[in-house]
Amino acid sequence: MKSLVFAFVLASTPAYAIDRVSLYDYDKDGKVSFEDINRYCTVPRSLFKAADKNNDKFLTNGEMSTARRYLFSRCQEVPK
Numbered sequence: 001m002k003s004l005v006f007a008f009v010l011a012s013t014p015a016y017a018i019d020r021v022s023l024y025d026y027d028k029d030g031k032v033s034f035e036d037i038n039r040y041c042t043v044p045r046s047l048f049k050a051a052d053k054n055n056d057k058f059l060t061n062g063e064m065s066t067a068r069r070y071l072f073s074r075c076q077e078v079p080k
């Protein structure tokens with residue numbers, strides 16, 4: 001029953017509310033770099049750069065939410 005409730009809450013959570021930074025921040029420095037993303041996905045640098053709208057070499061939750069269709073579709077696993 002708990003997993004069903006969790007699945008419902010996750011499904012009803014808006015995409016922008018998911019804290020992808022904490023999920024994909026492999027080295028736990030509070031930022032998501034190209035290297036962090038590629039621990040879980042095979043993402044070309046050009047796609048990462050396209051997602052990094054402010055060109056700071058890190059992705060924010062907003063940038064990852066915007067890029068979720070073309071960036072995270074390449075992920076084989078979800079970080080734990």
